[in-house]
Amino acid sequence: MLAKVKSFGLTGLIGYEVDVEVDVNAGLPGIEMVGLPDAAIRESRERVRSAIKNSAYKFAPNKITINLAPADIKKEGPLYDLPIALAVLAATQQLNAARLQDTVFVGELSLDGSLRRVRGILPIILAAKKAGYKRIVIPYENRNETVFVGGVEVFAFKSLAEAAGYISGQTAATPVPKADGKTITTHVEYAEDMKYVKGQYAAKRALEIAAAGGHNILMLGPPGGGKTMLAKCLPSILPEMTLEEALETTKIHSVAGCLGSDEGLITRRPFRTPHHTASKIALAGGGPSARPGEISVAHNGVLFMDELPEYPRAVLEILRQPLEDRQVTVSRAQRTVSYPANFMLVASMNPCPCGNYGSSHGECTCTPAMIEKYHSRISGPLLDRIDLQIEVENVTYDELICSEEAEDSASVKERVDFARKIQTERYKNTSVYCNAGMSSRMINEYCSLDSDAQSLLKDAFARLDLSARAYTRILKVSRTIADLADSENISAEHIAEAVQYRSLDRGYWK
Amino acid sequence: MGVTENLVYYWLGISGITSRRANALLSKFSPLELWEKIGTELTNVSAFGEQAFDALIRYRNEDFLLKSIEKLDNMGISFITFDKFPELLAQREVDPPTLLYYKGDISLINSNCIGVVGTRECSLYGKEATYRLVTDLCKYNVTIVSGLAHGIDTYAHRATLKAGGKTIAVLGSGLNCIAPQSNFGLSEEIVGSGGLVITEYLPRKEANRFTFPERNRIISGLSMGVIVVEAGFKSGALITADYACEQNRTLFAVPGNITSASSIGSNRLLCDGAVPALSAEDVCEALNLSFRKIKKNTRSIQLDIFEQKIYNILLSGEKNFDSLVLSAEMAPQKLTALLSLMELKGIVKRKQSNIFCLA
Numbered sequence: 001m002l003a004k005v006k007s008f009g010l011t012g013l014i015g016y017e018v019d020v021e022v023d024v025n026a027g028l029p030g031i032e033m034v035g036l037p038d039a040a041i042r043e044s045r046e047r048v049r050s051a052i053k054n055s056a057y058k059f060a061p062n063k064i065t066i067n068l069a070p071a072d073i074k075k076e077g078p079l080y081d082l083p084i085a086l087a088v089l090a091a092t093q094q095l096n097a098a099r100l101q102d103t104v105f106v107g108e109l110s111l112d113g114s115l116r117r118v119r120g121i122l123p124i125i126l127a128a129k130k131a132g133y134k135r136i137v138i139p140y141e142n143r144n145e146t147v148f149v150g151g152v153e154v155f156a157f158k159s160l161a162e163a164a165g166y167i168s169g170q171t172a173a174t175p176v177p178k179a180d181g182k183t184i185t186t187h188v189e190y191a192e193d194m195k196y197v198k199g200q201y202a203a204k205r206a207l208e209i210a211a212a213g214g215h216n217i218l219m220l221g222p223p224g225g226g227k228t229m230l231a232k233c234l235p236s237i238l239p240e241m242t243l244e245e246a247l248e249t250t251k252i253h254s255v256a257g258c259l260g261s262d263e264g265l266i267t268r269r270p271f272r273t274p275h276h277t278a279s280k281i282a283l284a285g286g287g288p289s290a291r292p293g294e295i296s297v298a299h300n301g302v303l304f305m306d307e308l309p310e311y312p313r314a315v316l317e318i319l320r321q322p323l324e325d326r327q328v329t330v331s332r333a334q335r336t337v338s339y340p341a342n343f344m345l346v347a348s349m350n351p352c353p354c355g356n357y358g359s360s361h362g363e364c365t366c367t368p369a370m371i372e373k374y375h376s377r378i379s380g381p382l383l384d385r386i387d388l389q390i391e392v393e394n395v396t397y398d399e400l401i402c403s404e405e406a407e408d409s410a411s412v413k414e415r416v417d418f419a420r421k422i423q424t425e426r427y428k429n430t431s432v433y434c435n436a437g438m439s440s441r442m443i444n445e446y447c448s449l450d451s452d453a454q455s456l457l458k459d460a461f462a463r464l465d466l467s468a469r470a471y472t473r474i475l476k477v478s479r480t481i482a483d484l485a486d487s488e489n490i491s492a493e494h495i496a497e498a499v500q501y502r503s504l505d506r507g508y509w510k
Numbered sequence: 511m512g513v514t515e516n517l518v519y520y521w522l523g524i525s526g527i528t529s530r531r532a533n534a535l536l537s538k539f540s541p542l543e544l545w546e547k548i549g550t551e552l553t554n555v556s557a558f559g560e561q562a563f564d565a566l567i568r569y570r571n572e573d574f575l576l577k578s579i580e581k582l583d584n585m586g587i588s589f590i591t592f593d594k595f596p597e598l599l600a601q602r603e604v605d606p607p608t609l610l611y612y613k614g615d616i617s618l619i620n621s622n623c624i625g626v627v628g629t630r631e632c633s634l635y636g637k638e639a640t641y642r643l644v645t646d647l648c649k650y651n652v653t654i655v656s657g658l659a660h661g662i663d664t665y666a667h668r669a670t671l672k673a674g675g676k677t678i679a680v681l682g683s684g685l686n687c688i689a690p691q692s693n694f695g696l697s698e699e700i701v702g703s704g705g706l707v708i709t710e711y712l713p714r715k716e717a718n719r720f721t722f723p724e725r726n727r728i729i730s731g732l733s734m735g736v737i738v739v740e741a742g743f744k745s746g747a748l749i750t751a752d753y754a755c756e757q758n759r760t761l762f763a764v765p766g767n768i769t770s771a772s773s774i775g776s777n778r779l780l781c782d783g784a785v786p787a788l789s790a791e792d793v794c795e796a797l798n799l800s801f802r803k804i805k806k807n808t809r810s811i812q813l814d815i816f817e818q819k820i821y822n823i824l825l826s827g828e829k830n831f832d833s834l835v836l837s838a839e840m841a842p843q844k845l846t847a848l849l850s851l852m853e854l855k856g857i858v859k860r861k862q863s864n865i866f867c868l869a
Contacts, residue, residue: 200832202842351862363770364634367631368660494847496854
């Protein structure tokens with residue numbers, strides 16, 4: 001007897017249909033599995049056998065052949081346990097096969113028959129919806145991921161018996177209720193708030209600009225200056241995620257397996273802090289199954305790289321292409337996958353190996369050659385992609401005990417939101433969404449300077465030892481400064497502020 | 511084509527005999543006479559010294575000499591022989607070589623030179639002091655001489671280039687083996703700016719631990735005075751200081767922190783009688799150069815009310831950005847823009863770590 005059940009697999013973030021076919025014949029008892037299964041799927045025969053037995057069904061001692069079609073794509077992960085088990089039940093006539101039609105099943109089984117959480121539910125549901133399926137059965141623990149996808153009924157069950165009961169019509173079930181699809185109203189609480197950062201006016205202003213224009217930022221300063229603290233404040237002033245952004249980020253987190261079970265949609269912008277021992281693959285993504293890396297997990301959020309020169313040069317260089325293209329393509333022998341990687345790079349570094357160069361609090365013990373070597377670990381092309389470079393100095397004791405509370409993140413965020421709104425309007429029909437992403441043509445169009453600003457910029461290049469690469473960076477940043485000030489034109493004042501955010505370009509490092 | 515005097519000088523130079531001996535010989539014979547008669551009429555070896563005599567005989571080959579000059583020419587390298595050395599360099603105490611190879615403007619060796627030397631492992635203070643002194647010295651139209659090493663030497667050259675002055679780099683290696691390699695670009699810049707890169711070593715001679723101390727005598731030899739900006743306990747700059755004393759040059763030292771390891775040597779020099787180099791004026795006065803000072807440009811700048819406020823705050827010393835925000839009671843973004851404008855007007859200067867001071 002033959003039974004067919006629909007399921008889905010994933011290549012990167014793209015889902016594809018998988019037919020799970022089970023044929024039960026008389027013959028020597030045994031299970032044969034074909035269709036390029038990986039080890040996890042191959043082992044599912046043991047889970048399925050026990051789960052069926054422990055769910056008060058019979059597992060007949062017959063010759064069972066399982067095929068996963070299409071047969072030429074390598075399938076992986078334990079998510080086919082549930083469809084296989086149901087197909088076996090249908091093939092042995094313990095379940096009405098007709099009711100299995102038009103429904104997609106995914107889920108991992110445990111030996112006692114309960115359903116376990118799997119990775120990648122959100123992209124699978126989106127793919128199933130696109131393929132025209134109306135009903136999907138998933139593990140109960142994955143239900144939160146699905147509430148924002150409308151137009152498809154999702155049933156979440158805790159066990160094989162529950163799922164089988166629903167199929168056979170013995171037990172009634174209601175689909176997972178949908179959340180209001182238009183807005184994400186969840187108020188997001190962040191652990192760090194700008195108001196707890198004492199002093200650091202220049203750095204806070206720079207962060208505000210970075211958040212408003214989506215600019216990458218590098219903080220330079222002695223250890224203990226509060227660079228990490230400042231970076232952690234950044235998510236609290238970034239604009240809320242839109243539904244599309246949230247869905248995209250959740251998809252990646254779902255595939256990467258870093259979504260908590262109570263987490264439905266990710267509404268908090270990701271803040272990823274890979275350690276500097278991270279490998280190229282950990283950052284860019286890869287492995288045999290081409291899983292997303294840190295830069296994709298940080299999609300629509302912040303990638304914070306503390307102590308930038310401590311990362312191996314080869315690891316840093318892989319950032320260059322994603323920073324430009326806003327996505328990363330991972331090619332492996334088995335598959336080629338593209339993941340979005342639209343993150344804001346926030347980096348911090350010491351000015352020299354000992355950390356005290358230029359500091360007023362300690363004497364630097366590094367030789368000029370050591371400092372030069374330290375700085376040369378970060379390549380020019382990478383620095384080219386960082387718009388803001390600021391210095392963060394240690395705060396003084398007086399500032400620390402100052403009881404006056406600084407401006408809180410919420411009011412900074414208001415200004416950021418305002419500037420972003422202007423940008424959304426400006427880049428309405430383009431692929432760009434904020435000032436940092438402006439192309440050369442857009443810079444020409446949107447960053448025209450009046451003669452005052454023009455002559456000031458010329459002056460600045462002549463007198464402040466700015467390098468040529470600073471030019472477009474300054475234009476982009478001054479565009480954001482102008483947006484924050486609700487000014488249509490970039491004035492001399494905006495340029496004057498922007499030139500101060502090019503610390504590494506300034507001659508005093510040479 | 512007969513042998514020219516110039517060729518004879520080159521011959522004397524490349525044979526590697528000391529300038530003292532060469533001068534002694536030339537006081538007895540005219541150059542051409544020497545060329546003609548050596549080995550034939552002049553066979554009294556003891557008058558030359560055995561090694562010198564052998565060397566002179568060995569190199570006495572017109573073809574070889576002409577070819578070697580042509581080779582130098584092809585590499586873009588010129589040479590100057592001891593007969594054309596300026597008075598200071600030709601002094602007996604300097605013990606100058608007979609031949610110097612160079613690229614750039616050789617007339618600089620006749621200008622007023624001041625040596626600026628110091629340790630490779632300098633501190634931020636050393637860098638600042640070098641820039642300040644050198645920038646001001648350039649206003650007196652002096653040429654800055656240094657050794658193209660890391661640290662103070664590099665800063666001395668860079669500061670001169672920035673100030674639009676002239677600088678001479680004396681190498682401890684051949685012109686084709688510039689050490690440290692990272693300063694090759696700097697050497698090109700020096701030549702490009704109308705400066706001079708000079709050495710006593712053959713173009714392909716690699717630097718070694720002996721050549722650096724050796725070239726120090728030329729740094730001090732070219733200079734009227736030598737400023738030691740920063741020197742540690744055993745810095746090579748102290749060797750230059752020793753040479754400067756031997757050669758009767760005025761020795762200056764920049765006072766440093768008594769707690770700073772990189773100022774131990776230079777502070778010791780002050781104890782031993784070096785002139786404190788507190789400013790370019792001091793240095794030039796000690797060298798009687800003050801009459802050459804180019805008039806300072808003292809145009810007055812009109813400050814607006816905000817600029818005046820910042821100016822007044824900075825009068826009491828440098829301030830970091832945070833304390834400026836607090837004392838000026840201004841919004842950070844406004845202050846940033848204002849400081850930029852003041853920086854462009856040349857009123858304030860930004861240093862590392864967001865510190866601002868009056869220019």
